[in-house]
Amino acid sequence: MSASGDNFECGHSLEELSIYLDTGEFSDPGHLTECPECQSGLAALRRLAALGDELVSADIAAAGSGTDDWMQSILDNLRLELRPGRDIPVRPDTPGDILTETEGSISALIRSAADSLPGTAAGKCRLDGDVSTPGSPITVRVDVAVVFGHPLEERADALRRGIAATLARHTELNIAAIDVTVADVLEPGFPGPAAGPARPSESSEEKP
Amino acid sequence: MTGSPPAPDHFDLVPDALLAGRAADGDTVAFEALARRHGPLMRASARRLTGSLADADDVVQESLVQAWKQLDTLRDGDAVKSWLLRITASRSIDQVRRRKNHSDLSDLDQRLAAGSGLAGGGAAGAGNPEAAALSGSRMEALKAAVAALPEEQRRCWVLKQFNDQSYEEIAQTLNISVASVRGRLARARVALAREMEGWR
Amino acid sequence: MNQSLLPGDTTPAGLAAALRDVILDVDGVAEVFPARPLWQNIAGAARSAVTGEPLPVVQVEFDGEAVDVLTRIGVSTALPAPAVARSVAAAIREHLGSRTATVRVQLVQVR
Structure with a gap:
């Protein structure tokens, strides 16, 4: 970089150029196309930005994938603690013992059934009814x-x-x-919500 | 459409906004998909901001808990990534403050590789850019240069580069003025650019 | 009354550790989770994940001669989950011998 201080001989500073890179704002835009010092300053800042992007990519790679153990353990805890839901009773062999399943564990089981079908992913899942009373219709x-x-x-x-x-x-x-609703139809290689197809909604219900 | 389209790997195809909406409804699977998608960047940012692997993982966990609890306050589902990163940034800064208040605690943490982001700032031995430049790659030189920045400058630079925050957001995160952000960010870049020019 | 006690079973911590192994030995049990929610101590949980140090698991409380046991477990889908819950309760009771006990088993994960 050519300047020894933060100010160039032309009177502008690297701080101004730094702001220009982020915001596109500069007091004298025409100057930038003519001043060799500002141009070389901008070039250096752009190279730094590219290097910075490289560092971000390298750090993300070093942070592992979202399917690694560290994230799995965080998510396991999250699932267990934050939305366990209601307790669903299980009949004990010894009267007085209290055996239960959490609603969250059963919802997860239902979702995994949907996720295991090809081309299908589960969304919302609800158990309607009084799950804590044995025999209640759900x-x-x-x-x-x-x-x-x-x-x-x-x-x-x-x-x-x-x-x-x-x-x-x-x-x-x-x-x-059991009421299954197709709430979304996904485009393969889904690029974003705007490009998605119309979303038909069909609901069907039957007694199991 | 010909043939059979590939099955989604769970929610891989689903855009953020849709997942955020479902997660706000209490759908943990949708929330998990978001966490998996953005977790590595949250972790990377927290590592640079806290300078500690263990602290960074604490921060990511706490951030996800907070995000889950506050999902209903997220108005724009498309902004979920920057929102998660904002939470991560605030919690990272808090974590460093906590750590400083308990600096007598023995430092059991596995520290990041030489000079790559120690929270204490300062240009001590580990953060010597020239040494790193001689021994390592250009990336190592940048890591060392970042680590050697004064702490206030480094925070601004990381929040801009990793968390993609605006000047206003950085000012809010660090509780300083926008003018200070502009100045610190510029000084950080000048220092880093100087160090890295030798690497061209 | 304590004829069935094994060494280490006289303290809540010792009994908790023994019961954890008993529960893990039951067919269909995949995991024993800490009885107290991890998020009551978030930082501790994260550090535990990093350092591999276990958090206390099975909750055991003595009330005179009686004992109160609470465990939260994850089970595999290989066996019907309710049957596994009953097997766990039975295994805990067997380990406690003739002591008066309240046994609570919560399935928090089925997969």
């Missing part, structure tokens, strides 16, 4: 997103069957209905 409501091109009705049916089987095996809930 309606499961789950939203799914399906990648465009996958058969919606077929996916919904398969998911309902899967959820019914899973809940029968892993809970003692009295499931009255």
